[in-house]
Amino acid sequence: MNKKIVLKLENVNKIYEGNIEDIHIIRDLNVEINEGDFISIMGKSGSGKSTLLNLIGLLDKPNSGKLFIDGIDTTQASDLEKNMIKNEKLGFVFQFHYLLKEFTALENVMLPGLLKDYSKKNEIKERALKLLKDVGLEDRALHRPTELSGGEKQRVAIARAMINSPKIILADEPTGNLDEETSEKIHEIFKKINKEFNQTIIVVTHSKELASITDKSLILKKGKIETL
Numbered sequence: 001m002n003k004k005i006v007l008k009l010e011n012v013n014k015i016y017e018g019n020i021e022d023i024h025i026i027r028d029l030n031v032e033i034n035e036g037d038f039i040s041i042m043g044k045s046g047s048g049k050s051t052l053l054n055l056i057g058l059l060d061k062p063n064s065g066k067l068f069i070d071g072i073d074t075t076q077a078s079d080l081e082k083n084m085i086k087n088e089k090l091g092f093v094f095q096f097h098y099l100l101k102e103f104t105a106l107e108n109v110m111l112p113g114l115l116k117d118y119s120k121k122n123e124i125k126e127r128a129l130k131l132l133k134d135v136g137l138e139d140r141a142l143h144r145p146t147e148l149s150g151g152e153k154q155r156v157a158i159a160r161a162m163i164n165s166p167k168i169i170l171a172d173e174p175t176g177n178l179d180e181e182t183s184e185k186i187h188e189i190f191k192k193i194n195k196e197f198n199q200t201i202i203v204v205t206h207s208k209e210l211a212s213i214t215d216k217s218l219i220l221k222k223g224k225i226e227t228l
């Protein structure tokens, strides 16, 4: 059975214009990622991992090339369409969680769902509670971010990334700030949601332990990708 392609990059280039010289950080990159793939992106500091993830996450634009998400050519999409894709087809987990401090864990998880369809508030709340349970935080739902540990905040961020059943979860060094034991717990959660929900996950990491549990590691080097 052919797997569905959820992400496709075609000859993507990214150049940062500098005062002295331009930095050609992504070079004619071609990548295809299938639904349900659990992919790690590795490479040394400055190799362009975050740049690539920001392109995939529509937080930045390539200088040339095409980027398809779930079959949609995002390089042709309007800002409005891109915002819709970001909220509904992508889920983000960053090194720093970016939870809103005025809101509880539950409300933070619900938020992208409410932005999508406020009229489904009750269903969204049920789903958010279920997701908090999936990440082992059912008894922390009413805590605010300041009342949670670093690992707990990261788990809330994962639940929030899942709320709209995104096509792809993008994570940039999600355990970069956490101790080894807590990191491993988060890695297991990624593995679990990948297996149980066939969730596509692309994670940038320096952790060999995390890379070892992914299906494939893409190594960024000189603007190109080497597959392990």
Ligand SMILES: Nc1ncnc2c1ncn2[C@@H]1O[C@H](COP(=O)(O)OP(=O)(O)OP(=O)(O)O)[C@@H](O)[C@H]1O
Residues within 6 Å of the ligand: 016, 017, 023, 025, 043, 044, 045, 046, 047, 048, 049, 050, 051, 052
């Ligand atoms: N907005 C920008 N303008 C100019 N240069 C940039 C910009 N953002 C990143 N760069 C440069 O592009 C290169 C790639 O940066 P990027 O953040 O993608 O690296 P990275 O692989 O994520 O590194 P790390 O592992 O340290 O997070 C770096 O040399 C960086 O200095």
Ligand SMILES: [Mg+2]
Residues within 6 Å of the ligand: 049, 050, 051
């Ligand atoms: Mg980075």
